[in-house]
Amino acid sequence: MSDSILTMRQERSSLDLRKMVASERIVAGAIIPVLILLPLFVAGSWTYALGVCFANSIGVLAVSALVRYGGEVSIGHSFFAAVGAYSVAILETRAGLPLSISLPVALVAGVLCGIAFAWPSRRLSGIYLAVSTMALALAMPEIIVNADTWTGGFEGLYVSKPLIPGIGIELQRYYVPLVALAVVVYCLSRLRQSRQGRALLLARSHPAAADAFGTRRAWARVSIMGISGGIAAISGAMLAFASSAVSPTVYTFWSSIFLLVGSVVSFYGLTLPRALIGGAFLTLVPQVLSGSGAWIPVLYGLVMLVVILAGHYGPQLSSILFRRGEKR
Amino acid sequence: MSAAYHILLDIFPLLWSGLITGCLYALGALGLVMIFKSSRVVNFSHGNVAGLAAFLIYGFSSGTLLTLSWSAAVLMAVVAVIAIAFLSYAIVAPIMAKSDLTATIATLSLGLIAQGVTLLVFGADIVPLDLPLPRFSASLLGLRITGYDLTVLAVAVATIVGLFLVIDYTKLGVAFRAISANPIAAEICGLNLRSVHLFAWTVSAVLGVIGALLIVPTTFLSVTTVATFMLQAFAAAVLGGFSSLPGALVGGIAIGILMNLFTFYVSPEFTNTFLLVVILVALNVFPNGIFASTGGTRV
Numbered sequence: 279m280s281d282s283i284l285t286m287r288q289e290r291s292s293l294d295l296r297k298m299v300a301s302e303r304i305v306a307g308a309i310i311p312v313l314i315l316l317p318l319f320v321a322g323s324w325t326y327a328l329g330v331c332f333a334n335s336i337g338v339l340a341v342s343a344l345v346r347y348g349g350e351v352s353i354g355h356s357f358f359a360a361v362g363a364y365s366v367a368i369l370e371t372r373a374g375l376p377l378s379i380s381l382p383v384a385l386v387a388g389v390l391c392g393i394a395f396a397w398p399s400r401r402l403s404g405i406y407l408a409v410s411t412m413a414l415a416l417a418m419p420e421i422i423v424n425a426d427t428w429t430g431g432f433e434g435l436y437v438s439k440p441l442i443p444g445i446g447i448e449l450q451r452y453y454v455p456l457v458a459l460a461v462v463v464y465c466l467s468r469l470r471q472s473r474q475g476r477a478l479l480l481a482r483s484h485p486a487a488a489d490a491f492g493t494r495r496a497w498a499r500v501s502i503m504g505i506s507g508g509i510a511a512i513s514g515a516m517l518a519f520a521s522s523a524v525s526p527t528v529y530t531f532w533s534s535i536f537l538l539v540g541s542v543v544s545f546y547g548l549t550l551p552r553a554l555i556g557g558a559f560l561t562l563v564p565q566v567l568s569g570s571g572a573w574i575p576v577l578y579g580l581v582m583l584v585v586i587l588a589g590h591y592g593p594q595l596s597s598i599l600f601r602r603g604e605k606r
Numbered sequence: 607m608s609a610a611y612h613i614l615l616d617i618f619p620l621l622w623s624g625l626i627t628g629c630l631y632a633l634g635a636l637g638l639v640m641i642f643k644s645s646r647v648v649n650f651s652h653g654n655v656a657g658l659a660a661f662l663i664y665g666f667s668s669g670t671l672l673t674l675s676w677s678a679a680v681l682m683a684v685v686a687v688i689a690i691a692f693l694s695y696a697i698v699a700p701i702m703a704k705s706d707l708t709a710t711i712a713t714l715s716l717g718l719i720a721q722g723v724t725l726l727v728f729g730a731d732i733v734p735l736d737l738p739l740p741r742f743s744a745s746l747l748g749l750r751i752t753g754y755d756l757t758v759l760a761v762a763v764a765t766i767v768g769l770f771l772v773i774d775y776t777k778l779g780v781a782f783r784a785i786s787a788n789p790i791a792a793e794i795c796g797l798n799l800r801s802v803h804l805f806a807w808t809v810s811a812v813l814g815v816i817g818a819l820l821i822v823p824t825t826f827l828s829v830t831t832v833a834t835f836m837l838q839a840f841a842a843a844v845l846g847g848f849s850s851l852p853g854a855l856v857g858g859i860a861i862g863i864l865m866n867l868f869t870f871y872v873s874p875e876f877t878n879t880f881l882l883v884v885i886l887v888a889l890n891v892f893p894n895g896i897f898a899s900t901g902g903t904r905v
Contacts, residue, residue: 351711353650398889404707405648405848406889409840412650413882416837424875535714542711572725579718583697586712590701 306550310460317452325452327561329520332455335557336462337513338540340506342556343466345546347475348502349482350404353534354411355510357418358388360529362511363518367435368428377441377454377519384515385508392507393500400496407503415534422526434525437518455516459553462509466548469505478502532575536560539578542585619749620866626755627824628862629762633817634839635846635854636769637810643786643849644806647702647709651694651717653836656814658720659687660827661728663819664735670728676738684815690720691811695804724829732828737819758820765816766855769809773851778805786849834878838865841881845888847895856896 317325337359344352365384369375395414399406422429429435440447441454469475481488481498488495518524540556547553559581567573634652641649665671666679674682694716702709742753773779781802784792793799817839818832825831842861846853861884868880 345707349707351707353714398886402889402893405642405710406844408648408650408710409844410882410885410889412840413837413878413885416834417876417879417882420876420878535718538711538714539718542715572722572729574722575718576722576726579715579720579722582715582718583712586701586708586715587697590704590708 302547302549302551306463309551309554313456317449322448325448326520327565329451329455330517331554331557331561332459333513333516333520333557334537334540334560335459335513335553336455336516337510337537338544338556338560339459339462339466339548339553340509340513341537341541342544342546342548342553343509344502344506345541346548347469347478347482348404348499348506350407350499350502351538352411352506353408353531353538354414354418355506355537356529356531356534357411357414358391358507358510359514359517359533359537360418360422360524360526361387361391361507362514363524363529364422364429364435364514365511366515366518367437367524370437370439371430371435372428374439376439377515381512381515384511388511388514389504389508391511392504395507396500396503400499407499411534412531415531419526419530422529429524429526432526434523436523438522441519451520451522455520458512458516460550462512463548463550463553470548474501536578539582542582545585545589616870617867620870621863622749622751622755624863624866625859626758626862627821627866628842628859629758629766630817630821630835630858631838631842631861632855632858633762633765633813633820634836635842635858636766636851637813637817638839638843639846639848639851639854640806640810640813642843643851644782645699645702645709645803646706647698647713648848649694649810650710650714651720652810652814653833653839654717654720654724655687655690655694655811656818656836657829657832658690658724659683659815660735660818660822660832661724661733662686664733664827665728668733680815680819684812687811687815688808691807692804695807699800699803721829721833728829730829732826735822735827737823739823754823761816761820765813769813770851778802782806837878837881838862841885841888844885845892845896847892847897850895850897853895853897 313328316328337355340358341352341355344350344355362384365387366377366380369380369383395410396407399410423431426432438447440450442450477488477491477493478498478501480491481493481495485495488498514529517528521528537560540560543559544552544556547556563577564571564574567577634656638649638652641647641652660683662671662683663676663679666674666682667676672679694713697716698709698712701712737754737757739757740753742756744751773782778801781792781797782805784795784797785799785802789799818835821832821835838861839858842857843854845857845860846855861881864884865877865880869877872880
């Protein structure tokens with residue numbers, strides 16, 4: 279009895295979900311041309327902020343992918359972002375290589391770091407991963423500062439080589455992150471359709487069934503961390519490219535938490551509009567509140583809490599409202 | 607011969623001061639483990655709330671907010687922290703029933719709010735916070751033992767022994783153990799889940815305040831000091847297996863001594879990296895903590 283009610287509810291919610299996905303696809307279809315044409319109309323400071331926003335959106339996607347496919351929360355993704363950013367910056371200052379070569383290097387470095395990092399906690403529940411990512415995020419700034427012959431210490435490094443020579447660097451700082459964001463969103467949507475993606479979701483939601491089908495949970499944990507680390511490294515590389523500099527203050531423990539805030543605010547969504555909401559939240563709120571910095575953590579914490587509570591109580595509230603509507 | 611003597615001369619004070627700070631890490635770790643054992647949530651706001659409490663004591667006693675005597679300030683801060691613990695539990699508890707992961711993220715947002723409030727009220731400056739400690743110092747076997755050391759040791763031992771006695775012998779303690787072993791069966795037997803959870807959250811908050819108060823004299827008080835102190839507490843809890851109270855105690859002392867040896871012999875600049883390595887190694891070598899009982903899982 280109760281089972282059938284449960285499945286009915288689930289079917290209804292999955293119908294809602296399908297409707298939502300369809301509407302998001304329409305929104306995404308409308309957003310892309312707008313974003314492509316936007317630099318023709320707005321001032322340079324806005325294209326700069328939007329470039330940074332796209333880079334942050336990719337970082338938000340990395341955290342959301344980990345939550346969605348791995349069921350784990352990370353508060354250390356600034357580490358992987360820093361790996362990507364410093365790969366790009368160091369390859370440019372040391373070897374003079376442009377983004378077209380350093381971006382793949384950054385991606386590989388991010389994936390490898392993700393795998394290396396998830397390996398020790400592969401058999402354990404998610405809290406261990408969360409705690410060790412916290413240590414990771416706290417360790418990163420001191421590593422960067424102390425390895426100053428390579429990383430430039432507190433002062434950081436500059437990233438100024440254009441990807442395509444001959445086109446204005448300001449425009450590239452807008453379009454390259456946008457293209458990267460679109461590619462990451464596309465790849466994630468392909469992942470959802472693929473065998474691998476489904477195996478990962480099965481390992482997350484029905485671990486015993488996944489074992490029976492031959493998907494090892496340890497493999498699932500390690501591989502999703504690799505994927506997520508790779509995406510975060512792309513985000514860091516894009517952030518370095520869009521903001522033209524890297525410095526240890528951008529990759530602290532707090533920036534990791536902010537990435538998680540962005541992911542929560544976008545309801546862990548992996549679509550383009552959701553990612554943009556998360557990225558915009560991370561980029562634009564500090565700009566608006568730049569005069570009163572202490573309000574930022576309070577506001578982020580409150581918004582995060584409100585979104586979590588809305589996600590928790592929302593279905594109950596809507597079902598109450600729905601029933602009232604039926605009675606009338 | 608003399609080299610070995612010098613090492614011994616160095617190592618005893620290092621072990622001693624490691625033991626002292628280790629007791630404080632253990633207090634922090636015990637709070638984390640209490641909450642995790644009973645309600646399966648990792649309380650990431652622990653450090654930030656404890657930091658806020660230390661700042662409240664400073665504010666109440668120094669005249670920034672009020673001018674009270676030191677003990678009255680401590681009392682008011684403890685009351686405030688218990689109120690925060692009740693509020694946090696009221697917010698987190700309904701989410702906890704549905705998803706541990708979301709509840710853990712919710713504690714992070716509470717931590718962000720606590721951090722922001724501290725910044726708003728007290729600013730980002732470093733403030734001095736003194737404890738009314740007995741001025742005392744003695745030398746024993748080459749060790750310099752100060753009043754601070756003895757106070758920390760006495761308070762930590764009293765708190766921990768008291769806590770273990772409560773958990774072992776009182777009704778509430780038995781209920782706590784029952785609920786952490788099997789919450790569903792414990793609830794069927796008529797135990798009140800909520801009151802035991804509240805007990806765990808309250809005790810954890812008070813332990814956090816004690817730890818924060820005692821760690822402050824070794825450094826200065828700033829928005830980040832207590833939060834970074836809590837990383838050591840997290841490492842201690844991981845070393846102990848995250849669901850064992852004796853494990854947290856031993857883990858805390860081990861972390862205190864290891865950190866001291868590391869900063870003295872290797873480098874004082876890579877402390878967080880060292881903790882990361884300790885956490886990762888501990889996860890590989892003792893995946894379920896130092897006192898793990900081996901057992902299989904059922905599918």
